[in-house]
Amino acid sequence: MKGIFVKEEDEILIKEALAGKEKAFKLLLTKHREAIYHVILKIVQNQEEARDLLQETFMKAFGSLATYKPEYRFTTWLYRIAANSSIDYLRKKKINSLSLDQPLETKDGTVRIELPDWTYNPEVDFVSKQRVLSINEAIDSLPKKYRDVIVYRHKQDKSYEQIAEILGIPVGTVKARIFRARELLKKRLKSLR
Incomplete structure (x- = not known):
């Protein structure tokens, strides 16, 4: 019940x-900061990078507040903006490969052997969890007759029979x-990208 009240308050x-009341946006910012x-x-x-990205996240959220769709939770939308901003920042900052050897000189020039970094990556884990949350919210928003068959088929592995x-039926x-x-899930999930 508390989740419904929070969602209504956010809406x-x-x-x-959106009507131009700066105080309302400041309350949203304070509430979710x-x-x-x-x-x-x-x-x-x-911590310093996180503070900078927090400001960037709220600037992006304020700039695109009109695109928020109320059928999804505001916090999910805000988390997605925060995660995307953070991941973009890390991509720009980080090189994803590790050199194993010194460059090799060949008759065709210098060759480096590089392999991708397969160490645990918290951003990939976070994005994966957000996807699952988005999928579950999309399933929950389906009309009952469609939600039931999807849950039985894909969550409980039941056969058609x-x-x-x-x-x-x-x-x-x-x-x-x-x-x-x-088809409905594809449309709803596509709108979240």
Whole structure:
């Protein structure tokens, strides 16, 4: 119940901010600052850089507030902006390969042998968790008849026949609903990119 109240409160503040009320945006910023800071800090692992990226995140959020879609949580949208800003920053800063040997001189010139860095990468882990969260929210937003078949098929690994038996509908209807549910999910997830 608390999550619904928070979402409604955010939506009211967003509407006010879009109407030009600076105080509403400042309230949103204050309300979510600490959580967003910790998301960024977890990715960049540097307090000064995290503070800079926090400012950048809120500037981007304010600049694109009109693109926010209320059917998704504001915090998810804000986390995505923070994560993308942090990941972009790391990409610009970091070289993703490690040289194993000194350059080799050949008759064709200098050759370096480089392999990608396969060490644990918190940004990849974070992005993966955000994707799962986005997918689950998209599934939750489906109409019940589509949500049920997707959950049975993809989360509970039920066969078409088992789903038909559980729901008391023909197998053809199950297949049609799964097809339609996947199409709806593609549209909803595409809008999050």
